[in-house]
Amino acid sequence: MDCIFCGIVNGSLPTELIYEGDQIVAFRDITPQAPTHVLIVPREHIESVAALGEAHTPLLGEMFLAAQEIAQQEGIGETGYRLVFNCGRAAGQSVDHLHLHLLGGRKLGWPPG
Ligand code: AMP
DSSP states (O other): OOOHHHHHHHHHSSOOOOOOOOOOSEESSSOOSSSEEEEEESSSOOOOGOOOOOGHHHHHHHHHHHHHHHHHHOOOOTTEEEEEOOOOGGGTTOOOOOOOOEEEEOOOOOOOO
């Protein structure tokens, strides 16, 4: 299987990790859409939100708590930030390995495009 994010997780695609947890890693998006744009990614290959099950509940908790901690580290914990899962092509998902986008550092519009 040829998965970019599995390559980052297993080290075959060298990428600076800004956070490492038991079940997750985080790194900066290669095409940032905001001054802070971090991807929080499970070590396990899960295709998308649509492939999640009840057994993934602790993983999801770890992802959200990591987002909270990274937002503080990035200095956007108080000003505000957005967390996004794109699920499926119509929503813009381009990498089929679950990831949580953490975006902030500028005023973010709503509704999203
Ligand atoms: P999505 O479109 O929601 O699937 O998000 C995938 C994100 O992964 C996009 O924002 C890409 O810019 C980002 N991306 C793709 N390849 C890499 C990479 N090698 N390192 C960091 N970010 C990446």
